[in-house]
Amino acid sequence: MPMSLENISCQKSFGGWHKRYKHRSEVLGCDMVFAVYLPPQAEQGAKLPVVYWLSGLTCTDENFMHKAGAMKMAAELGLIIVAPDTSPRGEGVPDDPQGAWDFGLGAGFYLNATQQPWAQHYQMHDYVVQELPALVEAHFPASQKRGISGHSMGGHGALVCALRNPGRYQSVSAFAPISNPMDCPWGQKAFSHYLGEERARWREWDASVLIGEASERLPLLVDQGDRDDFLAVQLKPEVLQQAARLADYPLTLRLQPGYDHSYFFIASFIDDHLRHHASALSA
């Protein structure tokens, strides 16, 4: 029996529909909101593949849908897009005591926390990989063909979700991912709180480690702006690239000259990513 969804908005876009839903998450122990774009083909009966989009620090389900300009191509390709929030939410959910923007609410890092007070709610990995797809596949004309992509913290999330769950996704890509969170300030702050100080546990959530142990090889497209202020200290795509090379993992890393970390960068290349996903998802 699928859990119920409460529709909270519905707007026509490119012949399809942008809708937002609220639901109770058992995994996260709180109410959550997600957004879905249903292309026009969704009204024609066939089951369509789904691309999950994981947003970056401070975002909600709304940023990608408003700013990425993805719906035109999703409508053309017949892709459903689902954008979850970036952390558990609500009054009972603990936040960073200092209200930092890079940890706590809006910064769940798409992992399963093991430490208190985070472990009760911060289980974003299981939410994104299991609970949300089950809801989507029960309530919408969605097939079990799944792609996953994201930006920055969400790029990290997309890579880790795909690498940890062979067979679950048929396509994966990322924009400016936090490629080696164990060795950057954002990642170290989040991992030490959510996972504790034992660095061996951190390796299970670091794409540059996981890619070296991958049992499945999904063609991976990563775009990175070379004028991104976070490139050298936080993102480190060269570490992912080196790990992929050693593991013979099929990574295409494109360094895009002049682009920064913003949604203008994402919008400029989202069509390439959606085509990358559609190609694998329609195979």
Next chain:
Amino acid sequence: MPMSLENISCQKSFGGWHKRYKHRSEVLGCDMVFAVYLPPQAEQGAKLPVVYWLSGLTCTDENFMHKAGAMKMAAELGLIIVAPDTSPRGEGVPDDPQGAWDFGLGAGFYLNATQQPWAQHYQMHDYVVQELPALVEAHFPASQKRGISGHSMGGHGALVCALRNPGRYQSVSAFAPISNPMDCPWGQKAFSHYLGEERARWREWDASVLIGEASERLPLLVDQGDRDDFLAVQLKPEVLQQAARLADYPLTLRLQPGYDHSYFFIASFIDDHLRHHASALSA
């Protein structure tokens, strides 16, 4: 000697650049910010046509640039897009005493106010039609081919700017414009404060009146969603359509089924509008 511009941001987008500038406006008596999208062709020496985008109530220069998904097509067509703010701004600029969102700051209605305390700063018509294009044409590789478009209050603004200034624009379009502001609550509130109670003065700023007296006939494209919450009470495209029919003015009004008043509606049809402008601007 052109006035100076202070660049406050610069982001690569679709091979071109999204930039924001601050400058002193003599017409408005305050500092203003506007955004410009320079397509890749702007670096190749030729002078390019400019489409001015006028946003709706509560917006700034940012809404269109972030949400309309217009840059891909502007890059393809070689169009510069300029998005001004929607009112004068700053500490010395009077606002609605109750802080209403539909009058005062963010709601300049693109007219020249005649009443106190508004007349000193609220001269958005002259700013948009004269001062801003002079700046743009002095500082960027912009030709004197000008198009104008906008949404809601900005759709009203685009129509009125084009209709009041024959020869100044070569193309015009609008999304969900306030088509007959004299006879809707938003327009009556704004006009009575900015222009006074004499309705004869209001006629000079009402597109459905002006279109009946137009000495120039620019092909006009208007899109309107039929699920727009403001359609019947505030927007009234049927009044514009009737006036255009009586005046034999070349209006194409498209009622788009299912669409609302949001940027999802604008994004869905902005490519058609940019092609409409490019076709006239390249003639």
